[in-house]
Amino acid sequence: MMTTLFKIIGWGLRGIVVLWVLASLGAEFVAPYKPNDIVGQMWNGAFWQDTSETARQVLGTDQLGRDLLSRLLYGTRNTLTVALGATFAAFAVGIGFGFWAAIARGRIDMACSRVADLIIAVPTLIVTLLVIAAVGPSVGVLVAIIAVVDGARVFRLARLVAMNICAMEYFESARLRGENLRWLMLHEILPNVRMPLITEFGLRFCFIFLFIAALSFLGLGLQPPEADLGSMVRENASAISFGVLAPFFPAAVIAMLAIAVNLSSEALVRAKRRA
Amino acid sequence: MTLLKIDGLRIEVEKDGGWTEVLHGVSLELARGEMLGVIGESGAGKSTIGLAALGYVRAGGRFAGGSVVLDGTELIGAPTAVLEGIRGLRVAYVAQSAASYFNPAHTIGDQFAEVLHRKRGMKRAEIDAKAAQLYAELGLPQPERIGGRYPHQLSGGQLQRAMIAMAMATDPDLLIFDEPTTALDVTTQLDVLGCIRRAMARSGAAGIYITHDLALVAQVSDRIMVMRHGHTVEVAPTRQLLSAATQDYTRALLKGLRSERVEAAARPADERPLLRIDALDARYGTGTKVLNAVDLRVHRGETVAIVGESGSGKSTLARSICGLLPPTGGAMIFDDRELPAQLSARKADTLRRIQLVHQLPDLALNGAQSVGKIIGRPAQLFHGLRGAKLAARVTALLEMLELPASYASRYPHQLSGGEKQRVAIARALAAEPDLLICDEVTSALDQLVAAGVLKILRKLREEFGLGMIFITHDVATVREIADTVVVMRHGKVMNAGSVSEVLDQPDEPYTRQLVEATPEMDPDWIVRVRPDFARVA
Numbered sequence: 001m002m003t004t005l006f007k008i009i010g011w012g013l014r015g016i017v018v019l020w021v022l023a024s025l026g027a028e029f030v031a032p033y034k035p036n037d038i039v040g041q042m043w044n045g046a047f048w049q050d051t052s053e054t055a056r057q058v059l060g061t062d063q064l065g066r067d068l069l070s071r072l073l074y075g076t077r078n079t080l081t082v083a084l085g086a087t088f089a090a091f092a093v094g095i096g097f098g099f100w101a102a103i104a105r106g107r108i109d110m111a112c113s114r115v116a117d118l119i120i121a122v123p124t125l126i127v128t129l130l131v132i133a134a135v136g137p138s139v140g141v142l143v144a145i146i147a148v149v150d151g152a153r154v155f156r157l158a159r160l161v162a163m164n165i166c167a168m169e170y171f172e173s174a175r176l177r178g179e180n181l182r183w184l185m186l187h188e189i190l191p192n193v194r195m196p197l198i199t200e201f202g203l204r205f206c207f208i209f210l211f212i213a214a215l216s217f218l219g220l221g222l223q224p225p226e227a228d229l230g231s232m233v234r235e236n237a238s239a240i241s242f243g244v245l246a247p248f249f250p251a252a253v254i255a256m257l258a259i260a261v262n263l264s265s266e267a268l269v270r271a272k273r274r275a
Numbered sequence: 276m277t278l279l280k281i282d283g284l285r286i287e288v289e290k291d292g293g294w295t296e297v298l299h300g301v302s303l304e305l306a307r308g309e310m311l312g313v314i315g316e317s318g319a320g321k322s323t324i325g326l327a328a329l330g331y332v333r334a335g336g337r338f339a340g341g342s343v344v345l346d347g348t349e350l351i352g353a354p355t356a357v358l359e360g361i362r363g364l365r366v367a368y369v370a371q372s373a374a375s376y377f378n379p380a381h382t383i384g385d386q387f388a389e390v391l392h393r394k395r396g397m398k399r400a401e402i403d404a405k406a407a408q409l410y411a412e413l414g415l416p417q418p419e420r421i422g423g424r425y426p427h428q429l430s431g432g433q434l435q436r437a438m439i440a441m442a443m444a445t446d447p448d449l450l451i452f453d454e455p456t457t458a459l460d461v462t463t464q465l466d467v468l469g470c471i472r473r474a475m476a477r478s479g480a481a482g483i484y485i486t487h488d489l490a491l492v493a494q495v496s497d498r499i500m501v502m503r504h505g506h507t508v509e510v511a512p513t514r515q516l517l518s519a520a521t522q523d524y525t526r527a528l529l530k531g532l533r534s535e536r537v538e539a540a541a542r543p544a545d546e547r548p549l550l551r552i553d554a555l556d557a558r559y560g561t562g563t564k565v566l567n568a569v570d571l572r573v574h575r576g577e578t579v580a581i582v583g584e585s586g587s588g589k590s591t592l593a594r595s596i597c598g599l600l601p602p603t604g605g606a607m608i609f610d611d612r613e614l615p616a617q618l619s620a621r622k623a624d625t626l627r628r629i630q631l632v633h634q635l636p637d638l639a640l641n642g643a644q645s646v647g648k649i650i651g652r653p654a655q656l657f658h659g660l661r662g663a664k665l666a667a668r669v670t671a672l673l674e675m676l677e678l679p680a681s682y683a684s685r686y687p688h689q690l691s692g693g694e695k696q697r698v699a700i701a702r703a704l705a706a707e708p709d710l711l712i713c714d715e716v717t718s719a720l721d722q723l724v725a726a727g728v729l730k731i732l733r734k735l736r737e738e739f740g741l742g743m744i745f746i747t748h749d750v751a752t753v754r755e756i757a758d759t760v761v762v763m764r765h766g767k768v769m770n771a772g773s774v775s776e777v778l779d780q781p782d783e784p785y786t787r788q789l790v791e792a793t794p795e796m797d798p799d800w801i802v803r804v805r806p807d808f809a810r811v812a
Contacts, residue, residue: 169633170641173702175618176597177656178626191643 010263017260020253024076031070032058035227038065043236043244059249063235068246075227076253082139082222083209089147090208091201094154099185101155102162112155119152124211132220142221146208157200161193195269202265206258213254229254278448278481279305279328284341286323286332298323298505300341307448310475310482312496312513314489314528316721317692320505321485325451328483329366330358346448363390367442371454373434377426383437384422391444409440412477413470432463436470443478450475450482456491460584460748461792468494468794469801469808487721489528490794493517494801501525513798527723529796547611548572549742550596550710555605557588557595565591566602567766573710576740578732580757580774582747582789588766589746593712596744597631610709627657630703634715636695640687646673646698647683653706672701676731693724697731704735711735712744717752729755750778750793762786 023030033039044060059068097116101109128145135141165171165188174188215221216230224231229250236246286298298320305311313321326332327343330350343350345361362368370376377386388402397405403422410418413436426434435455442450452471456464472495475482486492492499499516501508501524509522520526550573557566565588573579581589594600596607598618607614609629615621633639640649651669654660660668670680676697687695696716703711713732717725733756736743745756753760753774760777762770762785770783781787791804802809 168641169635169639172599173631173633173639174641176599176626176629176631177653177706178618178621178623179656187644188641192641 013256014260014263017256020076020256021080024073024080027070027073027077031067031073033067033070035071035074036066036225039067040065043239043242043246060244060246062232062246063239068249071227071232072229072249072253075229075232075250076257078222078227079209079212079216079229079254080257082142083205083212086143086146086150086212087201087205087208089143090150090204091154091197093147093151094156095158095190095197096185097151098155098158098160099162099189100181101159102166102189103181103184109159113159116152116155119149120156124149125214128215129218129220132215137220137223139222142212142215146211150204150208154200154204157196158193161196162189165189165192195272199265199269202262205261209258209261210254276307277304278307278309278346279303280342280344281324281327282342282344284324284327284343285339286320286327286336287339288333288336294337294339296339296505297336298327301502301505301507302341303500303507303510305449305481305483307481308479309498310484310496312492312499313483313485313502314487314492314499315502315508316487316723318504319502321502322453323505324502325368325453325483325485328449328451329362329368331362363447364394364445365447366449366451367445367447368451369435369439369442369453369455372458373438374426374431374458376438377434379426382423382425383429387422387437387441387444390441395445405444406440409443409474410437412474413437413440414466415440430463432459432467435459435467439467439471439474443474443480446478447480450480452482452484454486455484457486457488461750462584462788464491465792465794465801465805469805471495472801472808488794489722490796490800493796493798494794501528517796517798546574549575549610550614550744551606551608552592552596553606553608555592555595555602555607557591557600557602559600564603565766566595568605569763569766569768570771571744571761571768573742573744575709575742576736577759578736578743578745578757580745580747580753580760581763582750582753582760583763584748584789586765587763589763590714591766592763593631593714593744593746596710596712597629623657627653627706628709629712630706630708630710631712631714632696632699632703632716635719636692636699637687637719639699640695642687644686645683646685646687646690649687649698650683650701650705653702657706668705672705675704675735676701677727691724693720693727696720696724696728700728700731700735704739708741710742710744712746714746715748716745718747718749725752732756750790754778762789 040061042061042063042065059072062068062071097112101112127149131145132141171184171188174184179188212221213230213233216228217234219231219234221230222228232250233247236250239246240248281301281303283300283302284298285296285300287294287296301320301324303311303324313324315321323333323336328345330343330353332338338351341351345366348357348361350358350361377383384403384406387406388399391397391402391405392399406422407418410421415421415433415436421429421437429437439455455471456467459467468491475495484492484495493513496513498510498512500510501516501522503524508524509516509520511520516525517529520529550571552569552571555566555569556564558564569588569592571579571592581592583589591600595602596614598616598621601616607616609625614625647666647669650672651660651665654668655665666683669683673680673682678694678697678701682690682694687698690698700716717728720728729752732743735741745753747753757774759772760774761768762777762783764785770777770781770786777786778790781790794800
């Protein structure tokens with residue numbers, strides 16, 4: 001009974017998120033206003049709160065009087081793109097080094113693993129703040145930092161699952177054929193470790209998404225006037241004391257996206273296991 | 276008097292969301308003190324019927340009909356309390372791999388004591404005395420003290436015996452032996468088999484002995500039931516079944532591996548060997564030597580069998596030849612040239628010319644690749660075949676291994692064990708090697724399937740003049756396939772020469788021991804080789 005209820009909620013949530021993401025991809029056509037146009041007063045309420053003639057924005061306006069719905073759509077797209085790019089970068093780094101370490105073993109494995117340990121041992125946020133303070137905030141820097149920091153975590157998983165495959169006799173056969181590193185990684189290991197990596201991708205994506213939102217909240221992510229979910233929460237934070245829901249909407253989008261991605265990756269693995 | 280009566284038993288397992296019947300109405304009767312051998316290939320349903328005698332069916336399965344009556348009690352659908360009073364107490368089960376059934380964190384004695392203490396309320400001192408008595412009966416060393424040891428301190432054969440002792444602790448009426456010696460070396464197998472035979476005769480319990488080896492089951496059972504695909508093929512008293520089987524399938528099993536052996540033509544004395552190994556030493560890390568001054572000669576078109584028990588170094592020798600474990604001393608000469616020790620130092624052409632086929636086909640094939648890709652890759656890599664030529668080559672290889680061409684698009688999990696092993700051989704042949712190393716390629720296969728693989732290997736050797744190294748622990752397989760044989764033990768060569776020289780009248784003591792420990796299709800064999808295992812009246 002409860003599980004059925006959870007299932008329905010889960011599918012409903014994912015449905016809404018898919019629609020939302022599609023809408024954000026076509027923000028130019030869907031959004032009622034341009035993201036940076038000032039269309040009203042500061043912090044107009046949402047349509048059910050503010051029924052006056054001057055407030056015609058669906059979810060109200062932000063601290064500069066820009067349309068909140070439009071900015072949410074553009075912001076989702078921006079944050080999502082950066083988070084996705086950063087996750088792919090982290091996986092490329094982590095899988096590449098992880099598989100290499102598992103295949104090569106010995107000194108290479110030792111060197112890679114110790115470097116990964118070192119990166120994991122250092123508090124992520126502090127390192128990120130330091131680097132950004134040194135080189136200045138930009139999308140490229142952000143992606144690079146995440147690729148290294150989260151890549152180290154992906155590395156540990158990738159190395160572990162690859163080690164199991166390297167002990168297999170078909171892998172030994174491939175080595176005896178003298179296959180190169182590229183073939184060993186892409187044809188012998190990767191197809192056999194997809195499942196744990198996909199699960200990790202879902203989880204890691206959520207972390208990175210939240211991390212980027214947090215950095216933006218601190219003012220170190222995407223720079224204004226670019227719309228982005230984290231900075232929208234911060235910019236509108238003080239509105240909450242006036243009973244305006246402006247900071248709630250971007251926060252809700254962050255939460256829903258994180259949950260939906262996680263549910264989907266889990267469902268994918270479960271379906272694969274059944275088959 | 277009937278102890279166990281199984282009547283029209285049907286069992287279904289869950290498959291693809293539906294139920295598939297795997298046991299199609301099997302019946303058997305077992306008298307008190309009688310030993311029934313159940314034999315069949317994997318998937319025949321023999322383990323399923325063994326577990327059914329405990330009123331148990333594996334997770335994902337269910338009883339679909341028939342009855343299992345133990346001494347007047349119906350076990351199917353019986354309440355848990357009834358079953359708990361029977362399992363482990365009146366019916367005990369001995370599994371194939373003792374190593375995975377013992378809890379490594381507790382001593383043998385503690386695990387032995389558990390049932391007797393909890394279900395019979397016996398004192399620990401009484402239990403230990405009983406354990407020591409059983410250990411002694413089963414021929415375990417230091418029976419008074421072995422109970423204080425942990426599982427990892429015992430050898431495989433000792434663990435198996437300790438497990439049998441545990442099963443016999445409660446003086447059960449019925450013991451189920453599920454392949455109790457399959458994981459053991461032949462000489463150890465002989466000991467364990469003899470102990471089972473002796474202990475069963477003394478205790479007067481009935482038994483069901485499940486195995487895939489007809490020669491083995493003939494030594495311990497009064498009657499034999501042959502199973503296939505979840506049906507009973509034939510049931511008969513042991514001697515009658517061996518001498519006058521009525522079914523074709525049973526006759527095929529009896530014939531087993533035996534076939535007409537073709538003696539290789541004598542080779543000129545001055546012929547250079549394809550592979551010459553002199554005084555090879557190897558070790559893992561800084562441990563003790565696993566290979567100690569090993570010599571080996573392999574000629575073109577010749578099959579050299581390397582036979583020995585686990586830990587004899589036979590697989591290590593193969594790994595050294597392949598370059599997976601660089602030797603620490605000695606010389607390897609391949610086709611008149613020094614063979615580099617390191618894999619990375621070998622040229623692509625050298626890699627092509629030496630091919631290895633592994634023991635377990637399940638691990639040897641990449642499950643994410645189609646059969647066509649698996650077989651085609653060496654042809655692509657070494658011979659640069661592409662497109663239609665590659666596809667034609669794959670088809671030709673599949674045909675050579677007597678597999679349908681349509682298998683190219685299948686994946687390994689869609690194949691049976693024997694088919695997988697043939698694909699692994701096809702992959703090795705795709706490279707067009709000069710030397711083929713087969714590491715226990717038939718050990719994991721059923722008897723008839725193994726016979727099929729051996730037949731193909733013989734054919735290939737004749738067709739291509741391959742030099743072949745065939746590693747096995749089974750003397751019968753050696754006789755089947757090899758021209759010359761090398762007997763190894765503890766990393767040393769004990770004996771070498773032509774098969775008839777070495778195996779027919781073995782002079783060397785270890786070789787004799789190995790030859791004698793190989794079960795023969797004769798119920799009197801065990802008493803002949805080990806008179807101390809004669810049944811006690």
